[in-house]
Amino acid sequence: MNKNIISHKPHRSSPLHTLWRHWPLTGGALVLVAALVWLGVRLLPASESNMRASVCFVDGRSNLCLVTDHDTLIIVSDTVHTQGVWVNKRWWWPSCNGRVLTIQQGRSYTDQGAWLVADSLPQLIANQIDSLGALLQRKTTERHELQYYLRCHGVQDEGYQRIARYAIEQARETDSLAAIYKALKAHQPKKKARLIRVGHYQVAWADGDGRVQRAACEPIVTPIGQLGRSMTLRTLDHAKPWAAYAVSNTPLASAPTKKIFAVKLCATDTTLTTLLVPGRYTKGVSYDIPPLLAPNGCPVFSSHGRFMGVISNNKVNRN
Numbered sequence: 001m002n003k004n005i006i007s008h009k010p011h012r013s014s015p016l017h018t019l020w021r022h023w024p025l026t027g028g029a030l031v032l033v034a035a036l037v038w039l040g041v042r043l044l045p046a047s048e049s050n051m052r053a054s055v056c057f058v059d060g061r062s063n064l065c066l067v068t069d070h071d072t073l074i075i076v077s078d079t080v081h082t083q084g085v086w087v088n089k090r091w092w093w094p095s096c097n098g099r100v101l102t103i104q105q106g107r108s109y110t111d112q113g114a115w116l117v118a119d120s121l122p123q124l125i126a127n128q129i130d131s132l133g134a135l136l137q138r139k140t141t142e143r144h145e146l147q148y149y150l151r152c153h154g155v156q157d158e159g160y161q162r163i164a165r166y167a168i169e170q171a172r173e174t175d176s177l178a179a180i181y182k183a184l185k186a187h188q189p190k191k192k193a194r195l196i197r198v199g200h201y202q203v204a205w206a207d208g209d210g211r212v213q214r215a216a217c218e219p220i221v222t223p224i225g226q227l228g229r230s231m232t233l234r235t236l237d238h239a240k241p242w243a244a245y246a247v248s249n250t251p252l253a254s255a256p257t258k259k260i261f262a263v264k265l266c267a268t269d270t271t272l273t274t275l276l277v278p279g280r281y282t283k284g285v286s287y288d289i290p291p292l293l294a295p296n297g298c299p300v301f302s303s304h305g306r307f308m309g310v311i312s313n314n315k316v317n318r319n
Contacts, residue, residue, distance in 0.1 A: 090248075091250045205272065
């Protein structure tokens, strides 16, 4: 008697079916791989073109201000011209949004020593009143002499026009000084007051054709005693220019001694050019690039293109 024996082969699932059955594990693995690839890309060093595209100029004014309950008086106003670097807020994400890392600038004598103590404010105000009074007296005398010259000079040639423009500029400065002097004289020392710095800046960079582009920054308020320290500006439109490259403070450790490049920005009448200056850097010690080629705010990169920080008073500031 013949028996029909039917053998059943084991069913093999297709790879796609297996992946679909275990989709939580598959999805998690894909996300992990994508994250690792993304972090690897973010950790890539900057190329030479990236280094050159990361720098910008920072121009504007840094005002030392006396703030009371109802008034803000400008005591000292300093012109600022330094370098900066476009920087990401977070190293693992393109998060520049118009941020520029630079160095706080201003006059050191008002941001050091006794002026940092609140009890010294009355003395600071008194000294500033005396200085402004003497300067205002000289400016007023010069203003009267210029007015007399312009009244008596009969020939209105090119020299006369230049002196007239100079007289107008001096008159404007004298009026401004007089207003500040009057406000300080009216200030009562018994009022609660504090000193701050208020900065109004703009950044300048080169577009893809090397032409100069500019953008205004949000006003920034910092306490006194911050000169030479890093600060982060932000453009009004919160946008990084397409031609700029934003650096990142990656968590990679730096070697004790290494070759470095400082990126100096040079200006002509209509264009901006960059200069890569080689040097050597010893962690915790110094670098061997002269200040003329590595001014404050100048970004520093390792020989492999990793961002190390900005120059601040002959040191590399990473913050």
